[in-house]
Amino acid sequence: MSDSFRDEVRAWLAAHCPPSMRVAPPEISHLYGGGRRAKVWHPDQPAWCAAMASRGWTVPEWPVEYGGAGLSREHAAILREEMRRIGAQQPLFSFGISMLSPVLFKFGNDDQRRRFLPDIARGAIRWCQGYSEPNSGSDLASLMTRAEDKGDHYLVNGQKIWTSYGDEADWMFCLVRTNTSVPKHEGISFVLFDMNTPGVTVRPIKLISGASPFCEVFFENVRVEKTNRVGEEGQGWAIATYLLSHEREMISSLGKIRHDTDPGRRALEIFGTDGEGRLRNASLRQTLARYQLDAAAFRLWIEHGERHPSASAGMGAMSSAVKYYGTELNKRRNELYLDIEGADALLWDARGPAGEAWARNWLRSKGNSIEGGTSEIQLNIIAKRVLGLP
Amino acid sequence: MTLPLTEEQEMLSRSVAEFVADRASITQFRAWRDRTTETAFDSALWREIAEMGWCGIAIDEAYGGSALGYSGLALVLEQFGRHLSITPMNATVLAGATAISLMGSETQKTSWLPAIVDGSLTLSLAWGEGAHFAPFAVATRAEKTAQGWQLSGVKHHVEDLSSVDRFIVVARESGRPGDREGLGVFVVPHDAKGVSVEATPRVDARQCGTLTLDDVVVDDGCRLTGVTSVALERLAGVINAGLAAELLGICEETFARTLKYLKERSQFGKLIGSYQALQHRAAHWFVEVQLARTIVQEALLALDRARDAEGYRQADMLCSMAKAKLAQVAELSTNEAIQMHGGIGMTDAFDIGLYIKRARVLEQAYGDQHHHLDRLAALEGY
Known part of the structure; x- marks a missing residue:
């Protein structure tokens, strides 16, 4: 049965995935994000997303009524494998899928699920995450953005920072303080609102990579209906930590995106071989082999988790381990590309053979082990929740 | 997110753990x-282990084994690693x-494998001649005679050599040391004329030593019939996957013991496991x-599943990866175990320091790791 499903997937992808969508984009930010103001990096992206969405394959494991395909975990893994096999571009890069939807499934009510999930599945609405604040980074629970109770609605005042794609998103899921007279973890609520609501101002932040994937977002008397609060008042921290475990998985999965440039082959092209077929630079050869070993072990670790649900029991805390290792590995990979390409990689607009923006990707990767909880925070979580250290 | 064991594997692993805790513990x-x-191992213990059926786990049913594959055998080796069992x-x-299974003829398999399964035949592979494993750098000669x-x-670093019944000797029939082809493999009785052994103490308290072959004559039936460079590499792959499984046991045991210690030992009025410097390293x-x-797990699965050339190539690569990674992680584990235990970790009276000695021998x-990383790079084409 699995084989016939694999055949079906293979045939459909062969027919519907154009060659232009079988290469990784030069930067992760060039994946298609959908939304009302969808940014199109390649003209084929919207049609590729729509084709996948029509099969429910942007969210293969979701129920059909919410825009998914209702696939089993096993079949979803086959779909991912077949997409990987041809290098198919992820049709929709969406925080709605990776972060908000698990929250709506677990904490949302029926009305919220019906209102929001189908638009997420087909990429009609793009979401951003309002979590960090200028004085609340690793210590997220100290956040100060206030939501004042006005009966049927809240009035929100405050500021968020490090909001990924805040300038391109249509809606925000946001942590706000609804009660200041209880311990910090207990006074937080999780709310949803349209970024077009009066009083919302967005300002992009320019990074060392030159890109501005993050924004500051300011709130001045922003009206949020109480029907847009997910879960109970004060339940925000439980929801936030649940969501963070999904964010960690999403961030570490970014490192899995296959670029067409195989570092070993590229190094051979640039350095050549000694008399016995070995890469001429012995030190680089060793660094390459060590990286490839760890990358293979990491990839297999993730695959074992995908294939065997029981193996990933307790994934909540394990997602910290995945996030920690995956992002550190991604930084290593980017440093390795730099070593291979040499001074050429430091030219601001340099592009690799598969269109990779070496310098910008390398600089951007430094944020991987900071965003979504630093590596140090992940190690704290592993130590406490997995290892039970005091 | 590591793979769950099957019910059969779970039972096997549990029964080995129970047996070892009772009969082959630290x-x-x-x-x-x-x-x-001067004996190399406890032969009464070995008979008990054979009676449990563990010698035949990876051997075909036709020769008395249980055909549970290398994944099954590895569960035994992992427990031996955790308890430093000497067998x-x-x-x-x-x-x-494995050498006989991979390279022996039907007659050879029938005459030796059942005796291995029931514990009556012990062997030792005499392959390496130097301090670093180099599969084809074999100078020992095999000359055809009437x-x-x-x-x-x-041969150096031959395991268990004073006590085994036979040696499996890799020798050169033609060519020069370093040539991939021209090697033969011979099953040599310990008491054959011209065989002499000299045992040397080693850090892990197991026996190894030097085997000297001085014009030793064996008949044609002692020469394994299916020897090729590829078969020898497959043999090395299986051995390395098994050694990696024993190393895994050492990694897990040293980690578990150290984690326990971090939750018991206090300094400056607090458990040392509450300090972030140690928490981050432990994590x-x-x-x-x-x-x-x-x-x-992946290397063992690949070995058990391999059916064609591509399957064997994959398995070979994964075996080298497993050995390289386990050598690295065992080094991390045994070094961190001693450091986090502090002074007591350096004492002979305390168990934790015993693991580092076994780990380095297995590595x-x-x-x-350098051998296998070099191999990995070569297999990857750079």
């Missing part, structure tokens, strides 16, 4: 280490039986052990 390790006899399992079963074959040469170590388990055997 207490027995210490008693054996401080013995005065001839690596020399006799992992290396010896009576059969005549072997001459010196990193934990993740590395997870990856280590994954790559060992060196059949290629250390």
Whole structure:
């Protein structure tokens, strides 16, 4: 049965995935994000997303009524494998899928699920995450953005920072303080609102990579209906930590995106071989082999988790381990590309053979082990929740 | 997110753990280490292990085995690693039986494998001649004679050598040391004329030493019929996957013991496990052990599933990856275990320091991490 499903997937992808969508984009930010103001990096992206969405394959494991395909975990893994096999571009890069939807499934009510999930599945609405604040980074629970109770609605005042794609998103899921007279973890609520609501101002932040994937977002008397609060008042921290475990998985999965440039082959092209077929630079050869070993072990670790649900029991805390290792590995990979390409990689607009923006990707990767909880925070979580250290 | 065991594997692993805790634990390790006899292993213990059926786990049912594959055998080796059990399992079963299974004729398999399964035949693979594993750098000569074959040469770091019944000797029939082809493999009785052994103490308290072959004559039936460079590499792959499984046991045991210690030992009025400097190192170590388990599982699965050239190539690569990764993680594990235990970790009276000695021996055997990383790079084409 699995084989016939694999055949079906293979045939459909062969027919519907154009060659232009079988290469990784030069930067992760060039994946298609959908939304009302969808940014199109390649003209084929919207049609590729729509084709996948029509099969429910942007969210293969979701129920059909919410825009998914209702696939089993096993079949979803086959779909991912077949997409990987041809290098198919992820049709929709969406925080709605990776972060908000698990929250709506677990904490949302029926009305919220019906209102929001189908638009997420087909990429009609793009979401951003309002979590960090200028004085609340690793210590997220100290956040100060206030939501004042006005009966049927809240009035929100405050500021968020490090909001990924805040300038391109249509809606925000946001942590706000609804009660200041209880311990910090207990006074937080999780709310949803349209970024077009009066009083919302967005300002992009320019990074060392030159890109501005993050924004500051300011709130001045922003009206949020109480029907847009997910879960109970004060339940925000439980929801936030649940969501963070999904964010960690999403961030570490970014490192899995296959670029067409195989570092070993590229190094051979640039350095050549000694008399016995070995890469001429012995030190680089060793660094390459060590990286490839760890990358293979990491990839297999993730695959074992995908294939065997029981193996990933307790994934909540394990997602910290995945996030920690995956992002550190991604930084290593980017440093390795730099070593291979040499001074050429430091030219601001340099592009690799598969269109990779070496310098910008390398600089951007430094944020991987900071965003979504630093590596140090992940190690704290592993130590406490997995290892039970005091 | 490492793979769950099957019900059968779960039962096997549990029964090995129970047996070993009772019969081949660190207490027995210490008693054996401080013995005065020259024997390499406890033959009464070995008979009990054979009775449990563990010698035949990876051997075909046709020869009395249970055909549970290398994934099954690895569960035994992992427990032996956790308890530092001294047995001839690596020399006799992992290396010896595998050599015969992979390269022996039907007659050879029928005459030797059942005896390995029932514990009556012990073996040791005499392959390496130097301090670093180099599969084809074999100078020991095998000359064809009227009576059969005549072997001459010196083998180093041969395991269990004073006590095994037969040696499996890799010798050169043609060509020069370093040539991939031209090697033969011979099953040589310990008591054959011209065989001499000299045991040398080693850090892990197991026996190894030098085997000298001085014009040893064996008949044609002792020469394994299916020897090729590819078969020899497959043999090394299986051995390395098995050694990686024993190393995994050491990684997990040292980690578990150290984690326990971090929750018991206080300094400056607090448990040392509450200090972030140690928490972060412990957390990193934990993740590395997870990856280590994954790559060992994957190598064993690949060995058990391989049916064609592509399957064997994949398995070969994964075996080298597993050995390289486990050598790295075992180094991390045994070093961190001692450091986090502090002074007591350096004492002979405390168990934690015993693991580092066994780990380094396993790391060196059949290629250390540098050997396997070099191999990995070559297999990847750079």
